[in-house]
Amino acid sequence: MEKKFVSIPKSKTPLTKEDFISDQIVKWCPGCGGHAILSSVAKAFPNTGYKKENIVLVSGIGCSSRFPYYVNTYGFHSIHGRANAIASGVKIFNPSLSVWVNTGDGDSMAIGGNHFIHTIRRNIDVNILMFNNQIYGLTKGQFSPTTPKGTATKTSPFGTIEQPFNPGELVIGSQGTFFARAVDTNPKLMTEVVEEATKHDGTSVVEVLENCIIFHDKAHDAITSKENRGNAQLILKHGEPMVFGTDQNRGIRYNPGKGGLEVVTIGINGITIKDILVHDQYAKDPGIHLMLAKMQLPEFPVALGVIRSAAFPTYNELFELQMYEEKKSSKIKCVDDLLNSGDTWEIN
C-alpha cells in the first residue's frame, strides 16, 4: 500500500521515559493497576522514536481516561465513550500524528461500543489501550460489559444475568487487524506489547487486565496471582510453539476432530513439541487468533501477548491516496475554480 503518504516524524534526539512524565499528580488509588500501565507506556514511548510533539493521547471517561493528564504529550480528555471517534478525527485530519486512545471496558464497550467497533472495522491507524477492570470504578462499582456473569455488584445485587463481552472476540469480530492482551502485573510484557502495537499499521487494540483494588479487587487473580499465573497464562511469541505451565510442559494443539484448540501435555500420549501449535501473529485468517482470544479458565490458559497483527491497508493510507490522486487529476485547484465550474453566465 502507498505508505509514502503517511509517516510520523521521528525525534532527532533520543528520548527517555522522563520526557513523557507530566507535572500532574497521579490521582489513581494506591495499588491501582493504572500506575503500572502508565509506567510501561512511558517506557515504550521513547522506543517508538516519534517526536513527542507528534504524539496525541485521547481518552473518554472513567479511571482509565485520566491517563492523558499524566503523560507529557498533546492530550485530550473527552467525554464518555467518544474517545475513539475523537481520535479518528485527529488521525484522519493529520496522519503524521501518533494517536493513542486510553479507554476502559465501560467507555469502549458500553457507551462507546459503536465508535469502538467502527474504528476497528475501518482500520484507522490509532492505538487503543483498553484497561479492563471488569467494573465501573469511577462511578463506584456497577457491573460493566465485561463483568463475569453472576457477579454481585451494587446494580446487580443478586448477581449479573448478562453474558459478558470477550474484548478479543469483539475486536476480531469487528475485523480487527491487531489484538494483544497484557496484565498489569507484568510491566515488561506490557511495554513489549505497546511497542508491537506502535509498529502495527492500522487499529491496534491492547487489552490490559487491570485490577481495581477498591471495587473489584482480585478480579483477575485466577490469571495473575503468583500461585496461578504459571498455569493460567499462555504468553504468545510469534514463531514459537504455544507452550505454558509452571513446568513448561503443557501446550496448545489444534484438534481437527474437535474443530478447535485443546490443551495437551508434552510426553503424555505420545505428544511431542511438534504437535504444539506455532504462533503466527501475522496470519491474515483470523481463525486461530479468534480461538486464542476466546480461551478461558479453567479449560484453557488465558492467552497474553500479541494474538493478532495482520497487515491490511489502513483507512489513512487509502484516504491519503485518494487525496493525492484527486489533487493531481482534478481541474478544480482552488475555490475560484469551483465557484466558476459548471454552467455560469455573465450579466452586463
Add this chain to the structure above:
Amino acid sequence: MTNKPNSIQQKENLVVKFVGDSGDGMQLIGTLFSDASALAGNDLATFPDFPAEIRAPHNTIPGVSGFQVHIGQTKIYTPGDLCDVLITMNPASLKSNLKWAKKGATLIVNESTFEDDAIAKAGYAVNPLTDGSLKDYHLVAAPITLLTKKACEEFGIDLKTIDRSKNMFALGMLCFITGRGVEHIFHLFDKKFIEKPKIKEINKTVFRAGYNYAETSEVVESIIDVPPAGSTLEKGRYRNVTGNVATAWGLLAAAEKSGRPLFLGSYPITPATEILYELALHKSLGARVFQAEDEIAGICSAIGASFAGAMACTTTSGPGLSLKSEALGLAVMTELPLVVVNVQRAGPSTGIPTKSEQSDLNQALFGRNGEAPLVVMSASSPSDCFYAAFEAARIAMETMTPVILLSDGYIGFGSELFKIPKMASLPKIHPPIAAANDPNYKPYNRDPETLIRQWAIPGTEGLRHRIGGLEKEDGIGNVSSDPLNHQKMVTLRRDKVQKIAERIPLQSVVGEETGDLLVVSWGGTRGATLKAVQEMQAQGKKVSLAHFSHIMPLPKNTEKLLSSFKKIIVPELNDGQFVNYLRMKFPHIPLSQYNKVQGLPFTVSELTEQFIKIMEVK
C-alpha cells in the same frame, strides 16, 4: 424549431409547478427548466417538494413529488405562492396540487394516466378532466404517455424506458408555452447525459415531440414570455445554486481563506445530506470528509480534527443536533472552533423529514447541560448560505468558539441565482494560532480584550498540553473543581461569546429606521417577509423589515431598533421561539407574533394579510 404563436404575452414573472408520481422525474424536468431559464437570463427561485418515501405506492397522494420554480424579469425572492402553470402527470398529483394553482392557471395534464383505477386511487368519484370541475382553469389535457410511446418507436426500446421519458414530453410542451428556445435545454441534455448518448437522443426526440405537439395543436392562445432580468440584477457572473451546495462552498471558501484545511465529520440525514455529498467531491481542495457511524461520531471526529488544527464542521438536522448536544458542550468547554450546520426540518422526533420548519432555535440556543453559551447564526436564502457558512466558520476560528448555523430544508433544497464572488474579495480569516516554543503558552491564557484563547496545534514544538471536558483552572488549564474558579470560568465563557457582538455588523433595516410596523424575521423566511414588506412599502405603508442573521449574540443595536417602531410582529415557522427569546432579552418591548407550523413556507399573501391586520388593530 421556431415559435409561431398566435401572440406573445409578456409577463414580469411566472410560477411553474411540476407534480407527478415519485419516479416520474419531476425534480429532473423542474431543475432543467430552471437552469434553462437561468441561462436565458431570468432571475429565479426554486423549491422541490417531495415525500420522505423513495417510491410510495403508485398513483397515491403520499407518492406525489413536486418541484416549483418562480422565474422573473425582476428580482425574485421566493419560489412563489400559487402557480401560473401546473404540470400534472397523474390524478393524485392533480388532486393534491390544484389548490396551489391560480384561478385561470394553465394545467398541463397527462390524460393517459386518467384511467378508472388511478382516478379512484386519487380519491375522485368521477374523472375531473371531463366533469367540468376544471372550468376555471385553462386545461391542456394531452395523452402524454401515448404520444411518448409513438415518438420512441424508432428506438425500439422497452416500455419502462419509454415511460421514464414522458417527463421530457411535458417539458417540451412547457418550453413551447413559455417561449423557451430549445438550445438551452439541449445544452443541458448534452452535459447531463454525456455518458449516455442513447438516452440523450431519446430525451431530445421526446422533448421535440412535446414541443411540436404544443405548437401544432395550438394548446395555448399566446406564448407566455418572461424577458431576461438584465438590468434588475447586479452586473457580474452568475450561476444557479441550492442552499446546501452553497453552504458547502462557503465552508470551503473559509478553509481557503484561513489556511486551515476543512474537515467534515457527518452522518447522512435529510435534509442536510447534500452538504456531505458536495464536500465529499472536493478532495482536490484538501477537504477531508469522514462519513461517521452516527451523529455523535460526526461531531466528535470534527472536535478531534479541530483539536488537531482543522477548520472543522459537522452537518445535520434537528434529531442529529439532539444527539450532538453532549459533544457540543465539550466544544464549548475546550473552546475549540467548530461549525455545526443544522438544516432544520419539521419536528419533534423524526417529525416530517422532507418538510421545513424553524423549530430548532431553542435547541440551538439552550440545548446543552450546564452554562454552555455558543454562537447561533442563520442563513436566509439559498445563495446567502454561502456567506452565512463563511461567516460561521470565520467567527468559529477567530474566536475559538463553536457556532451553530441554522439553515432549513426550504432554503437547503431550494435554489436561486448566485452572483459568483471572487475569492480575493472575501476577507482573510485569522485564527489565533499559538507560536511554536512560546514559553508563556498556557491552554487557557486569554486575550485580555476579546477573552479568546490560543489554538496550540499538535505537532507544534513546545506547546504540548492537555485539555478536556472537566472544568479547567483559568490560565494554566489544570483540572479544577475550585468553586470560585468555576464561577470565573462560566463568566469568562459567557463574556467571550457576548463580545463577539463587536465582530458582527449592526442589524440592518429594509425601509425607514422608524415607523408604524417593524417586521422581525430570521432564517429562511427572508424571501417571503421581504417581498411582503416591499409590497406594503409600495402602497405607502410605514413598514420596515429587520431580518436577523445573528441570533446569539444579537447585533448591538437590536434594542434600539426594536424601540423605534409603534408595533412589531415576529413571523416564524415555529410556535414562537425567536419572539420569546427577544421577550426574554427585552421584556419591556411589546412584540406580536405570527406562527405557522405546517412544514410549509410562508406565502407572501398570508404575511401581507397578517401585517395589515396588526397595523389596523387600535
